Amino acid sequence: MSNPLSLGYSPCPNDTFIFYALVHGKLAGAPKVRERLEDVETLNQLARRGALDLTKISYHALGHLRHEYALLRSGGALGRGCGPxxxxxxxxxxxxxxxxxxxxxxxxxxxxxxxxxxxxxxxxxxxxxxxxxxxxxxxxxxxxxxxxxxxxxxxxxxxxxxxxxxxxxxxxxxGCPIPLGGILARRSLGAGLIGRIDAALKASVDYAFAHPDEPRAYIREHARELDDEVTDSHIQLYVNAFSRDLGDEGIAAVEQLFSRAEARGLIPPCDLPLFVSAG
The missing domain is CATH 3.40.190.10 (Periplasmic binding protein-like II)
Incomplete structure (x- = not known):
């Protein structure tokens, strides 16, 4: 693809930590992206308008967007002891x-x-x-x-x-971890490209874990809290094994959230699968 994909994420330390390698060209063969940093609700509304190819999203917003966007397995925020x-x-x-x-x-x-x-x-x-x-x-x-x-x-x-x-x-x-935010891709991008994007996101998380000091200047540039201790605590809390891959436990948590929200009429039902399968 000649034109870079539009990628939205927040200026929070967990996102700038995760996406550093991808947006700075550290990953050989990864799709090219053009980042846009906005607060989470702005990203939710941009996705609602279909303005982004890829984006960090609140899982609540995904509940309204499942016909247009598919969930990716990597790059999101889900865990324990990290809720609002x-x-x-x-x-x-x-x-x-x-x-x-x-x-x-x-x-x-x-x-x-x-x-x-x-x-x-x-x-x-x-x-x-x-x-x-x-x-x-x-x-x-x-x-x-x-x-x-x-x-x-x-x-x-x-x-x-x-x-x-x-x-x-x-x-x-x-009994589930808290599904806070995930990464979405337009379904229209197709299974092949979406698979490449997901692999690149996992590689970007791995790069950040392997080189934790390298993204620090980029993180500090965008962090609303400049205190390094707060920044480090933020990353430690929100970037974890689920950020590499949701896995069965993470997927079950998302499905539980959507099931409860649908039952209460807080999101519309959707019969499409969460993920786009290459098979």
Whole structure:
């Protein structure tokens, strides 16, 4: 393919760590890509408009896009102990928040989907960029907010209190790891090219693990949190064996999320397979 593929991902350390080798031409024979770095909800909306060939996506968004995009096995964010947190400006019980307005990092984020799957859900939410949620809650603009990414390491610095660890709730409820975000490819790219892309993503993850210091300048260039300790903690939490390959356990977690969301009417049903098979 002569033209590079458009590839969207976030400026968060886990993504810049994973994609460093691919976008910097470190992998022989890998498809050429042109990166676009945006926050996760912007990527969700771009995918909804079909604006990207490849993209990091919230699994919630994938639930709405399964007819146009297929899931890749490598490059995503899925694990244990890494879910979104519901935080407030004062200690409170979750039931106190059912009728208040809660800040969320986007309508199509998995964070919002997990929030809506908890109990009867939450009827009043307001979407805003994830990095604005903690200051807004601390300032009293919202009673609570759902925080993601590196915010889970820094919310106490804003004087905030954890009300609920949505990831921990999910793990206890289902026994599955938390499917936060995956990598999608347009189904129209075809099985052959999609297979090459998936192999290149796995190789990019392997390269980052083998050369952990090499991507550091690129990560620091884009990180919203410049503290190296926070950056390293972020990568250690969100980049793991599931980032190399979802495997049976990861796939089961995604299917469990979609099954529960479909049953609640939060995403539409889809009869297409998650993956495009070369066979």
């Amino acid at each position: 947190l519901l935080v407030s400006s004062r200690p409170c019980d979750i039931e106190e928040l059912r009728t208040t307005c809660i800040a969320i990092p986007g309508e199509l984020t998995t964070a919002n989907l997990l929030l809506q799957l908890h109990g009867e859900g939450f009827s009043r939410t307001r979407a805003m960029p994830f990095d604005r949620i903690m200051p807004a809650v601390a300032a009293g603009e919202f009673a609570a907010g759902v925080i993601i990414h590196e915010s889970r390491f820094t919310y106490r610095q804003h004087g905030l209190h954890q009300v609920l660890d949505l990831g921990q709730w999910w793990e206890l409820e289902t």
